[in-house]
């Protein structure tokens with residue numbers, strides 16, 4: 001996937017071009033036609049959505065847990081996007097963010113073993129890594145978090161809770177469960193960022209974040225596969241609704257161009273964002289709410305399974321951490337689909 005990733009980036013860089021005054025109009029018209037085939041500077045679940053999901057999940061936790069997470073809320077929320085930056089520095093990280101379900105036949109969810117060992121026995125590790133390991137990785141991080149609660153390691157509890165939030169959020173995105181993850185197979189380049197970054201960033205402040213109290217999850221693995229199954233079932237709507245809308249909206253109404261210091265970039269127009277959000281009938285808000293609520297449930301479950309350690313006795317001072325090599329400065333334009 002990293003190959004596609006870099007391909008995406010080089011396409012992205014072509015979007016930036018010099019606009020000379022005397023040929024500005026001609027260039028714009030020509031490039032309008034060309035750019036339709038190219039992706040915008042796509043991003044994963046935007047920073048905004050990842051942070052919001054991690055943050056609001058905390059408020060589903062019971063009082064015994066709430067104080068600890070509130071005390072470290074900024075640190076934990078800030079780390080919501082760290083897993084994405086690791087894709088550049090840690091081998092094998094990229095595969096943890098998606099699963100291309102089509103690879104496993106017409107009814108992939110009947111073919112795929114929910115447990116990693118069984119999946120490796122059936123398909124081998126290389127195949128699984130090649131097509132994404134999001135659901136199995138989620139189970140692993142859930143187990144690691146349980147173990148961190150058991151050790152009462154405040155730093156690891158916060159880091160793993162933040163990672164669990166990241167992968168849980170990714171699992172709720174339909175386009176993380178299909179090989180057509182950026183509409184590249186259907187002429188819909190840019191739909192990944194449209195659905196999971198532009199719409200939540202534009203409308204997300206008005207979403208309802210009252211989520212209720214976290215519940216204990218008897219079988220975390222079953223919940224994870226349920227999330228994947230829901231996301232996969234929604235991929236068709238995400239893609240076909242946008243394709244139908246694109247038919248109705250001419251390119252000059254679908255995109256706007258911003259120009260700064262002589263460079264121009266293509267973006268979906270505010271009117272198009274509004275229309276796509278409307279035809280999705282609240283899907284983005286529903287997936288964000290479910291991601292946050294279920295994250296709360298998973299964190300709560302890990303704590304219960306670890307014997308409900310007293311978090312009020314734990315202390316952690318992130319400022320005493322050594323500089324984290326996994327925390328490079330993130331560039332928004334570096335965040336391509338998946």
Ligand SMILES: [Zn+2]
Pocket residue numbers: 044045083084097166170338
């Ligand atoms: Zn991700």
